[in-house]
Amino acid sequence: MMRAAGFVVVALGLLAGCHPPRAARAGLSVTNARLVLAAVPGHPAAAYFTITNQGSAPVTVTGIEIAGVGRSEMHQTDGGAMRSLPTLAVPAGQAMAFSPGGRHVMAFAPSATLRPGTTGRITLHFADGGRRSAPLHIEAAGGDDAMAGMKM
């Protein structure tokens, strides 16, 4: 019984492609983080940033937390639709961008205290239990609503 359980854990680890990422977080940076509010107050906002992993091991982002937001999810846009990204692996030596039309963080129930021109905070959670925070620039909705036309 113990052996079977151990095998399952190892197999899941291989499937997820995860190595112990603890040491790698030293080389992690989160840059250019911004939250674009929806044109309609209270509608989901979209957050974008770039994560760079200059460590020697891959890291896996397992969740996003944004101060003043009810719930944040990582999404991937595919054509006109989007799907949930439960986790995101960032290989060693690589940068991954969240940008309009691609990966984004959907921020549900943004508080009215998140005003354009102010700076908030975004926190990334990693598979090893670690976290990394960065300043988050709050922006008004531009001409193109990032979420407009998207089908869940």
Ligand SMILES: [Cu+2]
């Ligand atoms: Cu989305």
